[in-house]
Amino acid sequence: MIRPLVHNDQFLSIPSTPAGKEDLAIVRDLTDTLKAHRSSCVGMAANMIGFSKCIIVIAPFGMPIPMLNPRILSQSGPYETEEGCLCHTGQKSVTRYQRIEVVWEDPDFQEHTAVFEAFTAQIIQHEVDHLHGILI
Ligand SMILES: [Zn+2]
Incomplete structure (x- = not known):
């Protein structure tokens, strides 16, 4: 189900809690x-x-690619960039890392660990910031 986007900064600032089997409908939406x-x-x-x-x-x-409970284990190669977000207007300067190691669970709750670089790493860092209630 396609859901409307949240634009409320107060709600978006709330840190997210771990996902479980009862949350698979959210993964689909x-x-x-x-x-x-x-x-x-x-x-x-x-x-x-x-x-x-x-x-x-x-x-x-x-x-x-759905990722449940993603955590960045390590990061290297900092750089400054500008990012936008669908929940906000405009762009903001942020520090990102060229290479990150991430652990996450898939929708079957199998754990994966992998290294991501460049654009894919940037996307993951932006979305993990959302989970921490950090707004771009
Ligand atoms: Zn965003």
């Missing part, structure tokens, strides 16, 4: 909503559609 915005959006966090749960979906190459 987040994927549907991301697909609906695919022309302007390459990633979404669950709080952007109204659920403060640790779920993100990224689509760096078109195919949506």
